[in-house]
Structures are given as structure tokens and as C-alpha cells.
Amino acid sequence: MSPTILLTKPTTISPEPTARPPEPTPPTTWTITTVEGITLTGHQPDWSEDDPSQTGMTLDQAVDYLRGYAHFTMLPVDPVLPLATLDIDISGTRFRESTSVMFAAQIACHPYSQQPHERVPTASLTVVDAWDFEGLAPADLARFAAQIRTQADYFEDTVLPGLIAAREDWAARHPTAPASSPSKAELP
Structure with missing residues (x-):
């Protein structure tokens, strides 16, 4: 019985509906x-x-x-790192900044690649794409370090489980694929 039924005085007792297991999706x-x-x-x-x-x-x-x-998915990028200086004019003044992200993650699988290791899902990371972080004060550097730690947590908590799930799904449907990767619990 649900808590609502327990908290009210029913006049008649009606049977609870029988729950059906979800239909398996092909x-x-x-x-x-x-x-x-x-x-x-x-x-x-x-x-x-x-x-x-x-x-x-x-x-x-x-x-x-x-x-x-290639089957692929671009994973959401979080967090956006500090502004990156793209160019400095001749007087040393910043004139174009970007809020583009670093450490973008993607999962991809090339099922018909000539290379067996590409036939299972793998992760790719875009670490830096010509961005310079210059003139950081101590507080700026401390904030940057905190954001890198947050990004590392994102890789471990979001990208890694996504990659493991993708590889397990792939291995279940492709029995000749190379051995599955270790689970998150088995990693250091």
C-alpha cells in the first residue's frame, strides 16, 4: 500500500493494480x-x-x-574553463577572448575499421586547441586548478561510465569484439 492509502481511512479496499514488467525493447x-x-x-x-x-x-x-x-556521441562539456587569450595586439592588449571549452570528450566506434582496437567504443579528448592562458594572478591560477580538478571528476564520474556502458553494450551485440574493458570498480 502506498503511504497515501495508509494515512487515510478507506471506505472500501480496492486491489492494487498488478505491475507489468516493461516490454523489452528490441x-x-x-x-x-x-x-x-x-x-x-x-x-x-x-x-x-x-x-x-x-x-x-x-x-x-x-x-x-x-x-x-563511426558511431559517435559528443558528451556535454562541463565546466567551461577560464577565458582563453587568442591574440594580443602589438601593445600587449588582449583584443579577442574566447569562452570555448577545453577537455571536450567524445565516444566513438568504427565498427568496420581495419584496426581491431577501433571496432569497440573508445573515448577521445580534445585537451587544448591553440589556447593560451596568460597573465594569471594567484587567484586566477587557484580557480584554474579547481576547474581542472572538477574536469577530472567529470571524466571519472561521467565519461568513464559512459564509455564502459558503450563497450559493454557493444560487446553484448558483437561477440567477436576484443575483450571488454575493466569496470569502473576495477580501475585505480
């Missing part, structure tokens, strides 16, 4: 239909932002397309 697949009438299909991960499904390609075009294809 795995999602992508489909490429060639002009020759050949249909190619594969697992479409829930985490992937792109679907390789196509029509109107020749078989050779489809094979070339899949060899270069």
Missing part, C-alpha cells in the same frame, strides 16, 4: 539498401548521434562508406 538497427537490392544492417547503439542508414548507393559505395563510418 535492439535498434541501421539499414543500407543498395541499388542492386542488397540490404546491409547492423547494430545502432542508443548512444550514437548518427545513423548510417542510406539508400541508393551501389554495393561498392556502401562498403567504402561503412569502412569510414
